Amino acid sequence: MKDLVLKSFDATRLRREIWDKVMVVVLFLCAACVLFILFIILWHLIARGLSSLNPAFFTHLPKAVGESGGGMANAIIGTFVLLLLAVGVGVPLGLGAGVYLSEYAHQRFAQTVRFMTDVLNGVPSIVFGIFSYTVCVLPMKSFSAVSGGFALGLMMIPMITRTSEQFVKMVPHQLREAGLALGLPKWRVITGIILPSAIGGIMTGIMVALARVAGETAPLLFTAFGNLHYTQSLMQPIAAIPLQIFNYAVSPYSDWHRQAWAGALVLIVIVFIINIWAQYFVYSRKRWSAGK
């Protein structure tokens, strides 16, 4: 009798152990798949793009249609200008909203805003483009760098709002109380104590948002519009790497395909650098807060 019980117990245990092993392997395969997809994309980009990267690619303007040579200098500069403009729009609004939600908002209002930012985060990027076309391009009567940066900046707002709210909230309550006890007004506590303590996390949020919008094409199609030259003023159309990749990839010219691969490689390297930069802020958070 005792023997029988043990046996069935063993069988159950064995079955569970096997299931456990199988599921671990399945989950491992899922994880490996994620890595594999990333590597296969990278491998493709490097295999196709690396050979097309030459000094001309970084220093020259695009050539006339169907002619070989030239580069994407204007698009590379354009992407950085657009990102700078996007930061100008997205960071003040996103950070401001995040701080308000954490420090001031009533529970119900905060809940509503949080829900709305999530909705905003799910809005397809082309919609931001159309919105910017309507409120920037049409009244200003011109495609422009500003309208492109505006569209990208709007996309960054929900991401920055949520991350900065979270990181501001994580600042220990004792720090706030200590500041207030010393007689500091609340705004001084926020700017002098809370923000410096949370800056690492906030910067990470900004960088991640930046990395996400850096590769956006759809919001730029009818805002930044693309430019065959360098842009002379922010009120003019401006080139951007994703736009250039899009234009070149659908073209029938093999030299443009080559440059599209090279552009994709450059773009992904830029996004990588921004992401690594974001990690750097997480790890050096203590140093930042200790700094001042």
Place this chain on the structure above:
Amino acid sequence: MKKLLALVAALGFATSAWAGQIQLTGAGSTFIYPAITKWFEAYDSIDPNVQFNYQAIGSGAGIKEITDKIVDFGGTDGPMTEGQMAAAPGKIYHIPLVMGAEAIAYNIPGVGPGLKFTPDVLAGIWLGEITNWNDPKITAQNPGVNLPNMPIIVAHRSDGSGTTFIFTHYLSSVSPEWSSKVGFSTSVSWPVGLGGKGNQGVSGILTQNPGSIGYVELAYAIQNKIPYGVVENSSGNFVEPTVEATSEAASGVPIPADFRASIVNSSNPKAYPICGFSWMLIYKNMAGEGAKGKALVDFAKWAVTDGQKISAQLDYAPLPSDLIAKIMKTLDKISY
């Protein structure tokens, strides 16, 4: 913070270095894209103070953007309709820049250039009635060509396109069935086929899909080495799309004062039947646009005269000389 300020300052400095140059923005036709970018390159040595930015987003979008005055000039190969003209906030001139032929290009394994197409066959293919390359209607015209038993992949434009306007206008004028079922416009509801964005996109479909056929501006077929056919014209002659055959299409056709003329299915026996004008769209009143008006008019005058030699190298047909004289008069009416 200091770094950011320095960056902004550097940016400001860099942009001010270019100040004094005029930048003109245009959008629209992909038909003229190869020619117009080639012109920009050459024009740089004539007036280095003017820069052109042209985005080939299709004639339909070009008309929309010039109507909204978002761009300084538009490019189209399908003339604006009366309704579109009325919707614009000012009078818009259609300035013919080049004439071009549309190649019936195809990708059939083992079949070289010069396949013969009759108007009936073309209408049949795009109506979806002829679906295989060994259809007797095609083989009857092409004895000696080994046409495979292969389904036809029909390519057309997905965007609002002047190239589509010319092609559907042609089909409407040769096929009553097409005229009643589909009609002509910059975008129509296609009975069959795959859509490609721009002449670039259709060329892409053609190079990548064996068994495909599509209509593209001649320069795209030649640049991409896609074989194209000869088409039977209204006199029953099979004609190859060439610069000469396109010029012939325009000779003898009365051109109205606003230049919105169609030259498809010309009665000239030497003419290639599927060709058309590509127009630049400019507002008559460019006053208040600063130096842009003069720069644009100067460029247009150069393009229709000296520029024609450059576009001819890309197989666009030069404008007839009597037409150029009329265009110059119209350009002089633009106020700036």
